[in-house]
Amino acid sequence: MTAAAGTGPDMSVDLAGTVLPTPMMTASGCAANGREIHRFIDITDLGAFVTKSVKADPVSGRGTPRMAETPSGMLNSIGLQGPGVSAFVERDLAWLHSVGARVVVSVAGNTAEEFAQVTAAVLDSEHRPAVAAIEVNISCPNVANRGLVFACDPSGARDVIARVREVVPAGTGIPLLAKLSPDVTDIVEIARVVLEAGADALTMINTTLGVAIDTDRLRPHLAAATGGLSGPAVRPMAVRAIWQVVGAMRAGRLPRVPVVGVGGVRHGRDALELVAAGASAIQVGTAAFNDPTAPSRVGRELTRLVAERGFDRLGDVVGIAHERFDS
Template structure:
């Protein structure tokens, strides 16, 4: 059997498969289809400080190779999350990677502090910092598109969490040079990176000749973005090999539907893989992908998952 455990910044996970933020709510919905404790980690929907109603409808639109979403980070806020959702995840034995978001760097810090204060914080294996949010203090500029803004968020979140709880900055592909953003985040205290978030896209209803989404633009996800994820992971991992960025683990995400898709991200340099959009039509997709990936590695003669991480760089 292949040893499928992975270690992310000192935290050992039983396997490398995770949900992707925003695609599986906060656990209870997906738990009806499989035991979420069987995942390497369950990644929650991004949570902000206050309750948020989200963007105008329609919020979703199909594309030929994925989907556009314009949800707007709808959610009940951090107080409800730590009172209800996190304790439930802890009660079923899940390993949790909460995703946090904010409209300002100080909001990120507030959410991180509230998370740490939760009695259920023991189930948290790390925190994903969703910096792909508009910065309300800077005319809506997305944090993840600016090295300094990204670094400030990461530094403030790092101050609020115990040193043994790793934080993973989730990067946007909508930048000229993703290695610059990655380097800024790691220098500011990120223990790892999640790559990539959705690409900004738009669809026009050609019957009504108007935008399909109420919010006009939305995040493109699904199979169509996987080559972008592979490229981004490759570039950042290569920068690490060359010493331009300190070596930290990468969590790969973007268009994974099968074990073979996951293997592509891992070979490019990902130490863990998230499954997102695929769960909309196959709720068991994360566990299926894990089984397929395990079988692939066994067929190829690998003894452990760790042996394959970044292997494409040395072949």
């Protein structure tokens, strides 16, 4: 059905009980903690601002060089550099609260207990009213299990979500988003595990591991050798992951929960592709490095595309590619 003349489609999103006015978010780690990108766009106009992943204690990050350009993307090996949760709450979350932003706090840790500790510190603060959701970045190495990345290990992923769920009981109005890695054999299985452990929604995907070689020096560009690949090159992987997981939901193999799509979104058409595959909301990351207005611009482009296709609501487009593929 076509939207009434003079009005646009309803772009609001119900993110597991938290209603956002638009589907657009920043992606964790790509807009610092708000002040920098706020000079270019009003972050309160976004559905939510997603913070850089925060850990319990200050982290200096990895050695340099930390970033390398790749065809249609980039590698980063920052190492979750940050001031620790106490400084984050006192400075960054306080500022985000003061400007009226809806905040998705990305939490990280070396152990399941650290994830829970960080989450508790955020929610015990006076700035809790600004927190729209907690995004659990399980793409961290588990120091208690030979450095195996939590998101690549069903047992580790389950433990983290279960521990965070203990400090954010269901019904608090703050949904838990589990951010999944594409570097697994079966992402549907990881999704099943985190949903069973208490996740309310899924964010897909995090970066995928890559290496770039400097052909002059004949050694890796990055000091750590490996880094996370992001940008347009990974968008088909993001679409694939969303397609598979949402397909499993539609088939009854997983409970139906919202999916936040992220990976290589530069334009409205990119966002629409993720929505049609099953994403209810969209995060914009790498594109903001060369266009800080991208999270807002992509939202406007997506709104126009939804209207041009005759839909009254963004929700009517979510997962529509499955319906049209099956028909």
